[in-house]
Amino acid sequence: MNRMRALRYRLAGIELFAILLALLFIAPFYFVLVNSIKTLGEILVDAASLPQVYKFTNYSRVWEMIRFPTALRNSVVITVVSVAGIVVISSMTAYRLVRKPSPFNNLLFLAFISSMIIPFQSVMLQLVRVTSLLELRGDLLGIVVCYLGFGLALSVFLFHGFIKGVPLEIEEAAVMDGCSPYGVFWRIVFPLLRPIAVTVVILNTLWIWNDYLLPVLIIGSNKDLTTIPLAVTRFFGQYTKQWDLALAGLAMSVTPIILLFLLLQKYIVEGITAGSVKG
Amino acid sequence: MTKRSGKSGEWLQQLVFVGPGLIAFSIIVLVPFLLGFYYSFTEWNGLDLNKAQWTGMDNLNRIFMRDDKFWAAFGFTLRFTAVTVLVSNLLAFLLALMLTRALKTRNLLRTVFFVPNVIGGILLGYIWQFIFTKGFKTIGEMTGWSFFEQPWLGTPGTGFWGLVIVFVWQSAGYMMVIYIAALTGVPKDMLEAATIDGAGYWQSIRKVTLPLIMPAITVCLFLTISNAFKMFDLNLSLTKGGPGTSTQSLAYNIYAEALVNNRYGLGTAKAMLFFIAVSIIAVTQVWLTKRKEVEA
Numbered sequence: 144m145n146r147m148r149a150l151r152y153r154l155a156g157i158e159l160f161a162i163l164l165a166l167l168f169i170a171p172f173y174f175v176l177v178n179s180i181k182t183l184g185e186i187l188v189d190a191a192s193l194p195q196v197y198k199f200t201n202y203s204r205v206w207e208m209i210r211f212p213t214a215l216r217n218s219v220v221i222t223v224v225s226v227a228g229i230v231v232i233s234s235m236t237a238y239r240l241v242r243k244p245s246p247f248n249n250l251l252f253l254a255f256i257s258s259m260i261i262p263f264q265s266v267m268l269q270l271v272r273v274t275s276l277l278e279l280r281g282d283l284l285g286i287v288v289c290y291l292g293f294g295l296a297l298s299v300f301l302f303h304g305f306i307k308g309v310p311l312e313i314e315e316a317a318v319m320d321g322c323s324p325y326g327v328f329w330r331i332v333f334p335l336l337r338p339i340a341v342t343v344v345i346l347n348t349l350w351i352w353n354d355y356l357l358p359v360l361i362i363g364s365n366k367d368l369t370t371i372p373l374a375v376t377r378f379f380g381q382y383t384k385q386w387d388l389a390l391a392g393l394a395m396s397v398t399p400i401i402l403l404f405l406l407l408q409k410y411i412v413e414g415i416t417a418g419s420v421k422g
Numbered sequence: 423m424t425k426r427s428g429k430s431g432e433w434l435q436q437l438v439f440v441g442p443g444l445i446a447f448s449i450i451v452l453v454p455f456l457l458g459f460y461y462s463f464t465e466w467n468g469l470d471l472n473k474a475q476w477t478g479m480d481n482l483n484r485i486f487m488r489d490d491k492f493w494a495a496f497g498f499t500l501r502f503t504a505v506t507v508l509v510s511n512l513l514a515f516l517l518a519l520m521l522t523r524a525l526k527t528r529n530l531l532r533t534v535f536f537v538p539n540v541i542g543g544i545l546l547g548y549i550w551q552f553i554f555t556k557g558f559k560t561i562g563e564m565t566g567w568s569f570f571e572q573p574w575l576g577t578p579g580t581g582f583w584g585l586v587i588v589f590v591w592q593s594a595g596y597m598m599v600i601y602i603a604a605l606t607g608v609p610k611d612m613l614e615a616a617t618i619d620g621a622g623y624w625q626s627i628r629k630v631t632l633p634l635i636m637p638a639i640t641v642c643l644f645l646t647i648s649n650a651f652k653m654f655d656l657n658l659s660l661t662k663g664g665p666g667t668s669t670q671s672l673a674y675n676i677y678a679e680a681l682v683n684n685r686y687g688l689g690t691a692k693a694m695l696f697f698i699a700v701s702i703i704a705v706t707q708v709w710l711t712k713r714k715e716v717e718a
Contacts (some may be wrong), residue, residue, distance in 0.1 A: 151607035158525045164517075165534040168591065171549055172537075174557045190552075218518075236443035239436065251444065258451050260704055262652050264676045266696040268686050269461060277449065292450020295443055324435050330483040353542025355655050356677075374546040376659070379548055386552060397541050404540040408533060408645055415596065416603040419641045 171175035179390040186386050193216065201391035205378070209392055213367065213398065214374040220350045221283065221358075225290035229347050230340055233295050237302035239327055250364060252303065255296045263293075271360055279361070283368060286361045290351055298343045301418060305339040308330070338417070345407075352400055371396050460541070462694045466687035474687060481691035491667055492692060495675035496699075502585065502671065503650040509640075510590040510646055514597030519627075523606045532602070536595035543592070550588045551575065554660075578668035581661045585669060588656055593649060597642045600636025604638030605631070633716045640711040647707055652698060672696055 178186045181194040183382055205211070240248045248260070271280070279285030309332060317331050318324075355372040362368045369377070375396050382388065404411060464474035464483060485492055521532055540547065554574035562570030574580045608631055616626040632639075654673040657663060663670035663678070670678070674695060680689030 154523060154525065157520050157523055158527065161517075161520045161531050162527060166443050168534055168538070171557075172555050174553055175549055178556075180551070186556065190556040191534065191564065232442045232446065235439045239439035243432075243436070248440070251440070254452065255447065258447075258455070260648075260697075260701055261451070261455055262673065262693070262700050263651075263694040264673050265458055265501060266451060268680050268693065269457040270450065270560055272457070273449060273454050280625050291446040293446050296451070299443065305636075324431075325438070328439075343681060349540060353544070355542065355544045355658075370451070372542055375548065376544060379659070388539065389548070393545060397537050397545055397549075400540050401537065404537065405533075408602075411430045411533075412536070412599055415599050419600045419603075419638075419645070 144166060146266040164166065175390050175394050177394040178386065179394045181387060183385070183387040186390075192221050196386065201387050202217055202395065205388045206395070207393040209374040209378050210366070210369070210394075211374070211395060214369050214371045217283075217368055218352060218370045218399075220240055220284055221290070222348055225287045225294065225351050226347045228287060229298050230343055232291060233298035233343065234302045234333060234336055234340070235328065236295070237299045238306055240299070241303055241306045252299070255299050259296045259300070259301075267356065274361060281361070281363060281365050281368070286358060286368075289357055289361055290347075293357070294347050295353070297418075298347065301339055301343055302336065305336060309335055341410055342417045345411050346418050348403075349400075428701055429587060458690050458694050458697075461687055462691040464687045464690075465685075466690070467684050477687070481688050484688065485691060487697065491670070492672075492675055494667070495670045495672050496672060498582070498668075499651060499653070499672040502582065502589075502653065502707075503647060506593070506650045507643065507646045509586065510593045511597060511642055513594045514589060514642065515601050517594065518601035518605055522602055528616060532598070535598055538592045539595045541592075543653075543655030546588060546660045547656045550584070550660055554584055574718050575661055576665060578665065581665065581669040585653075585660060588660060589650065589653065592656075593646060597646065600638050600642055601635070604635035610633050633714070636711065636715040640708060640715065643707055643711060644704065648700065648704055701713045711714040 174190060177193060178190055179197055180197050182196060187196060240252050247278050274280045274285055274289070279288055313331055313335075314327050317327050322330065353372065355376070356375055356407075358368075358370050362370070362373070375392060378392055379389065444693050461474055463476060463478055464476035465477045465480070512536060514629075517535055521528055521535075525531065541549075558570040558572075558574055562568070573578050574584050612630055612634070613626055616630045621629065652673055653671045654677065657669070657671045657674045658677075661669045663674050672692075672694070676689050676692045
């Protein structure tokens with residue numbers, strides 16, 4: 144009996160400690176939210192207290208200043224199109240690499256895997272040159288092509304590992320029934336890839352949504368194609384120390400991805416676990 | 423179906439399935455990367471992208487003989503990587519140990535610890551700029567603790583720790599998720615057997631749990647080392663490498679050399695050295711930890 148009680152106390156102690164740590168973890172969000180509806184004067188006097196005057200106009204002003212709707216739309220379009228493209232192209236490539244392990248295909252797979260170690264900085268300057276030559280810069284299609292290129296390696300690797308476990312018999316049966324090789328892939332194999340496709344979607348979405356340097360290099364100063372990280376950075380470059388507006392801008396900028404995370408939390412956690420085990 | 427049409431069908435399939443991936447990968451990653459070896463030996467400015475002048479070993483000489491800032495950034499990056507890898511993995515493992523217990527608020531807590539991870543380094547850096555300059559000041563005034571009242575982003579030393587704090591805050595949740603999955607896979611009977619044999623809590627963690635979750639440790643170390651060593655976004659938005667260039671990471675030094683100073687050739691040479699350093703570190707780490715993996 145005593146041991147049981149001791150164990151319960153210990154568990155309660157651990158829980159208390161974990162909750163305190165969690166409060167420490169979300170404290171920065173409290174500071175952002177609470178100060179985003181204050182006047183600048185009030186922020187500078189006391190950054191921790193609740194606002195005395197609620198100033199929601201911070202939000203409406205910065206909404207216009209950073210052209211939030213445009214930035215949001217661009218971020219969504221770029222992320223969705225790139226991720227969809229990555230899923231389609233990398234699953235097809237991986238399928239062929241698994242089913243036809245010719246010397247060329249094996250070498251290609253090796254190239255994909257090895258390329259994962261290359262830091263972005265070791266490619267970016269030459270990429271600017273190549274994309275200028277191909278007239279892909281300053282263009283929505285251009286940046287999507289870039290994300291396809293950078294997203295492939297990990298995605299092909301993940302699909303490759305998964306497809307190895309898909310039994311060949313199912314495909315043979317479909318071929319007997321007169322299904323074309325393309326039909327076999329799209330109607331039989333692709334639907335089976337759903338679990339790993341979820342991982343691929345999540346890992347690529349988080350990365351592309353938050354990416355900063357590639358859009359800077361490819362989109363540059365074209366204001367119509369600005370993404371959220373670019374819009375926020377530009378704001379900070381122009382209005383230093385305008386914390387009332389800056390914090391409202393930050394709060395609205397982190398909202399979409401946090402909402403997405405809360406909605407899809409289960410899949411995201413599973414996706415990351417699956418991705419890391421394979422990796 | 424004749425043999426011949428079968429063969430051309432094979433070619434078409436190869437083209438349809440692998441073609442798009444091969445093209446995108448080649449023009450975006452492979453060709454630029456290989457070009458890097460050439461541009462490293464040229465003088466090449468950002469204004470005249472088409473003109474690169476072959477200058478042989480000039481860039482490398484310059485980096486190895488006279489570029490103190492590059493080596494300062496290298497040292498900074500090594501120190502930063504060592505500290506953050508240690509701290510964020512320890513914290514993540516501790517969180518995972520707590521959150522695999524039967525706590526009532528377990529799921530909520532897991533969510534809270536993971537949230538910082540979905541936000542990108544750029545936005546996190548700006549958020550923490552506010553915390554360090556205004557938030558900490560207020561906390562300092564309230565508590566009277568001088569710890570909070572330091573000029574956090576104003577000195578090289580505190581700037582370093584500022585970056586460490588935010589990086590750990592961001593990455594611990596991700597590693598926690600991986601450690602939780604690994605801990606759940608440790609067989610209960612092995613831990614019970616260790617307890618019956620008289621092992622204490624920490625002893626059974628060291629002797630039973632750690633060896634069994636070695637694959638997860640390999641992955642987490644790999645991810646944290648490569649993320650920390652390549653840190654850029656956070657560096658740009660939190661300290662801008664400052665004060666001065668005292669908190670400049672390698673990635674930031676390369677960026678500044680090329681896109682601020684417009685020395686693309688020199689920047690490329692640095693970037694290729696950066697690639698070599700990343701490869702050596704990553705391969706060594708995976709080789710070292712892989713040797714310690716055991717079967718359950």
